[in-house]
Amino acid sequence: MFEILEKELLARDIWKYTIAAPEVAKKAQPGQFVVLRLHEQGERIPISISDWDRDAGTITLIVQAVGHTTKRLAEMDAGDHILDLLGPLGKPAVIEPVGTVACVGGGVGTAIIYPEARGHRQIGNRVVTLIGARSREHLFYQEELSAVSERVLVATDDGSCGHHGFVTDLLRQLIDDGLHLDQVIAVGPVPMMQAVSELTKSRGIKTIVSLNPIMVDGTGMCGACRVRVGGAIKFCCIDGPEFDAHEVDFSSLLRRLRLQERSAAGCTSAENGTEGCKSQCHN
Amino acid sequence: MPTQPPQDRIKNFQEVALGYSPEMARREAARCLQCRQRPCVKGCPVGIDIPGFVRAIAEGDFAGAVAVIRQDNTLPAICGRVCPQEVQCESHCVLGRKGEPLAIGNLERFAADWERETWGGAAHRPNRVRGGKGKVAVVGSGPAGLTAAAELSRLGYEVTIFEALHTPGGVLAYGIPEFRLPKDILAYEFRQLQLQGVELRTNVLIGSTLTIDDLFSLGFQAVFLGTGAGLPHLLGIPGEDLNGVYTANEFLTRVNLMKAYLYPQVDTPLYLGKHVVVIGGGNTAMDAARTAVRLGSSVTVVYRRSREHLPARREEILHAEEEGVEFRFLTSPTAIKGDEEGWVEAIQCVAMELGDPTEDGRPAVRPIPGSELWLPADSVIVAIGQGPNPIVARTTPGLETGLHGVIEVAPDTFMTSREGVFAAGDVITGGATVIKAMGGGKKAAQAIDHYLRNRSGRPIS
């Protein structure tokens, strides 16, 4: 059992949880994640470790309430317990002295960008951070990111804060203005990572993305998380979650994420997903 | 052995084989000739005194039968159900030369079930071990880890099992379905182990949450690796990343471990569709096929050799056939096709022909050019085997691995290339059987005892 020690609303539908998990806190590194299960009938879902306090034995998770499990988590409070939590999982991010790094976060991906930006800053890289969100009320972590970045630029889809448009526009602008980037890290919705990847590929800038496929165990046992990278199938949970963006088959990833539409909308009925389906399923 | 009728059982997940009544067990046991040479015992990887326990059953001394079995096997209720008896103990039974061999597995199951149902295990419950001989860490809670833990604890060590998943049991928990091995039996065996003083820690991935070196710093004097062969192999054909293509591990984990068949009472969903094609011919393929039948799909198993080469237990093949699973032998998949949204629509296969026997005794297979055909499929389940998981090897400096990533051990001591680290079960052999993993776990536990006593300067007994 893993106790939720604190819970805080960071932005619309985005919650920050401080959880007692001493062993995970001791080992966590930027880029890694946990798999958690809330209760006996619950699903196992992967969530990145956005921060940790090795002395206090706590980890921070930032979770967007989007579906069944994440909404249920949003109903839990400080003092409640998460039944199972496994981690840290995945390979740690490779953080090396490279020069100038742009950290690009989209939506809840901003939470994952934070420990990476901090890591790069700590070893002396110059860090510029770009964050994108639907609107002002979905933005979070601007202050935290400012503390570890030389600059933080913001884009919102509706123009309610910062640049009116996509975060990729900001990145393009930055490059066109003559800022030399040695590396880009992008974490967010698949279309955003794909757009960043296309842009940086054309400019020849090495780019890392953190992928978010569906997972079950998170230990390399089920293969649900397989992604196509460089033409080969990789298991995101043990070979990733970070990969060279220019090698990733984003369309395959996007397609596999659609699995949840059919599986979540339905049930285990054989008619599920077919025209003849008469099941009155929830969701 | 009586079974649930096929038309009923395809609608539920309850156990198929119903077990013997005491009268049936005594009648079957009475057929045993009590052969002086005991050929059957040679066929059992852990050497159970088969004539001994069978005689006790024939005499109605069920408690005596249990005592005999438990000398060599800590999980009889499980082995009686899942051992491939037809190639092990029963294949050596002299009765098999003229007629049916003695149903040794069924009798073993009967005795173990009788014990659990009659005493709730109270009688064989070993005393809580006082420890004192030192601390040993067991990594993985499958049959190898379970048996090693039981043996080490019996030998006087304080044992902690570390398991990555939230439920212990390894393949017994996430792979083998409820209708073949009720999860209550597994839970019961774990309770016994815990009563004996073995500690179980779930949600710990060794190599990540704690490394092997951490275990030594925590005061464990030896480490046993029973991490199994859980990394699923893929076909390497086009279309394998389409939606609706599952590894058998994902499919079975969703259904067995996460109980997706109860959705929406549980949160884990599963999409299967009308037509399911399962690739493979082993126990995993049969379990996937029969599970898919119970979820309401029509199922075709595609296997590249012929029926007599199916590696699955005979009982599972028969049960699958009775449950309406269709088999396509001498057929091998070459591509999977999806619709415009990326969902599986059909699978292309090619006919195969058998050639000369290869080293492992099975005939070589080769595709017949021009024989391609398409089978309709809403889902494809790939069940072509598993290899060892790389996490522990990747994160443990100095731990050597061999072909296909198996962990290398010295054949007599079960010690790996790292001092004090031992391994057995599927992680050293590649996918094998429950009883072989148990046999390995027990021998490795004895080797650990030997190592620790020598190291601390005490004489070897």
Ligand SMILES: Cc1cc2nc3c(=O)[nH]c(=O)nc-3n(C[C@H](O)[C@H](O)[C@H](O)COP(=O)(O)OP(=O)(O)OC[C@H]3O[C@@H](n4cnc5c(N)ncnc54)[C@H](O)[C@@H]3O)c2cc1C
């Ligand atoms: C490595 C990694 C790190 C992540 N980090 C974060 C993070 O830090 N913060 C954050 O908010 N999110 C993160 N995510 C995404 C997060 O895991 C999902 O948002 C979460 O799983 C959604 O669960 P849900 O039940 O709330 O949503 P839904 O989408 O509603 O899921 C509903 C049901 O659909 C099922 N389902 C979901 N996906 C699939 C699928 N692909 N196939 C079959 N069934 C499926 C689920 O089992 C669930 O029961 C991360 C994902 C990965 C892989």
Ligand SMILES: Cc1cc2nc3c(=O)[nH]c(=O)nc-3n(C[C@H](O)[C@H](O)[C@H](O)COP(=O)(O)OP(=O)(O)OC[C@H]3O[C@@H](n4cnc5c(N)ncnc54)[C@H](O)[C@@H]3O)c2cc1C
């Ligand atoms: C679907 C299926 C059906 C089968 N049917 C039969 C059958 O009928 N009869 C038969 O004899 N055999 C059968 N087998 C084979 C048999 O189950 C295996 O040979 C046996 O389970 C191997 O035991 P093990 O203890 O070595 O490993 P496993 O049972 O694989 O257990 C390994 C355990 O270690 C855990 N683990 C792995 N890595 C780590 C880590 N780093 N840290 C912590 N924990 C870790 C895993 O989560 C798992 O719980 C079947 C196999 C499958 C997949």
Ligand code: SF4
């Ligand atoms: S453990 Fe397996 S092989 Fe040995 S007697 Fe029992 S069923 Fe036969």
Ligand code: SF4
């Ligand atoms: S070989 Fe068969 S008949 Fe002979 S002792 Fe063994 S089980 Fe009995």
Ligand code: FES
């Ligand atoms: S989540 Fe199961 S293999 Fe990656």
